[in-house]
Amino acid sequence: MPAADDAIPGLVVIGGGPAGLMAAECARAAGLAVDLFEAKGSIGRKFLIAGKGGLNLTHSEARPAFDARYRQRAPWVGRWLDDFDADALRDWARVHGVETYVGSSGRVFPRDRKAAPLLRGWVRRLREDGVRFHAQHRWLGWDADGALRFASGDGERRIHAGATVLALGGGSWPQLGSDGAWQEVLRGRGVDVAPLQPANCGFDIGWSDHFASRHAGAPLKPVVAHWRDDDGEHALQGECVATATGIEGSLVYALSATLRETIARDGVAMLELDLVPGRDLARLQRDLARPRNGRSLAEHLRRNAGISGAKAALLQEVLDRARLGDSELLARTLKRLPLRLLRARPLAEAISSAGGVRLEALDDALMIRALPGVFCAGEMLDWEAPTGGYLLTACFASGRRSGLSAVDWLRTQPAMPAPASRLPGQNGNDSPSNGAANR
DSSP states (O other), X not given: OOOTTEEEEEEEEEOOSHHHHHHHHHHHHTTOOEEEEOSSSXXXXXXXXXXXXXXXXXXXXXXTHHHHTTGGGHHHHHHHHHHSOHHHHHHHHHHTTOOEEEOXXXXXXXXXXXXXXXXXXXXXHHHHTTOEXXXXXXXXXXXXXXXXXXXXXXXXXXXEEEEEEEOOOOSSSGGGTOOOTHHHHXXXXXXXXXXXXEESOOEEXXXXXXXXXXXXXXXXXXXXXXXXXXXXXXXXXXXXXXXXXXXXXXXXXXXXXXXXHHHHHHSOEEEEEESOTTXXXXXXHHHHTSOOTTOOHHHHHHHHHOOOHHHHHHXXXXXXXXXXXXXXXXXXXXXXXXXXXXXXXXXXXXXXXXXXXXXXXXXXXXXXXXXXXEEEOGGGBSOOOOTTTHHHXXXXXXXXXXXXXXXXXXXXXXXXOOOOSOOTTGGGOOSSOHHHHTO
């Protein structure tokens, strides 16, 4: 454990998620002294929780379609992926003893679908290779002399680092460590930081008490979402879930950036759901025009449209009793049920966050222009992506770039000898350090 006011001539990594761990691995493979500081009591908490239902490590989608998932930030993220893409990530996992497979949706998972074995093995190898871990050290910023400040169980510690990689995460799931507290620290140092916003999140609609009390948590599948933006009208099939306040789920997460931006611009966003994608409108109108013969509307919908439960109840959220008796209108509404989205759910509930250190504030090596020797990686950078493995892939790739860049930068410093070790990814080898690769 470094003492107060101690010096670490090599690299300090702050943050124990995938980006920070990858930065530490690359720098240590180059022969640098590496100390990794983590605010929580254990490493990779969010990584573990995210993989609890099955670790979605990356995606098999081919580039450049893969890059397009990062929207306006695709040119930046694409350069990271040029050095470490989805295939390289799968190769890296294999070197760590984790075989992967491609699921039916194109998502890539470990064979056992678990995050814990990969993380445990990774941290163990890093320790064996000489990375020093310091848990329960919360970063507070810098002092007037440029030393890193940490709050620890033994009081505040100050450490002068040769170089620093910040991998502090975004603002989602703050109980796991990503609370965004670093924003004001960096702004105070003249770094341009875009406000953190929820990404891959649910949205509030404002259901009636009747619907919310009976159908919160009900799946809506399959459905087709229709929406409009500056490029025209779009449609996407998938699944979502009714919540007590609105809607969430994989289909909604895929559209969350567009919906969030529309709400910011217009005050609301309109989303239309096709609740019966297997039937065209003409057939549905014919089926619903059949006489009810005394049957209830719920039974009529079940028999002639194949819907019940939450899907049927959604009709009563948008049509009054008189209009529910109009079979043509009923059919049109089932094919295009309008939902008025009022706001995104709070950042703390989101799967990930948008915003962060603007990429324009960094050079291509991911070093902060205003803070020489300080690099950034992972979700604290201003990019976002949908779920499906794209988030983790960019975290790994940016962590790798920041770690290698710190090595290159330290080589140019007078007191730092040039390390001779071959780095992961050079000469076509994307494995971890030689010691780890030979295990």
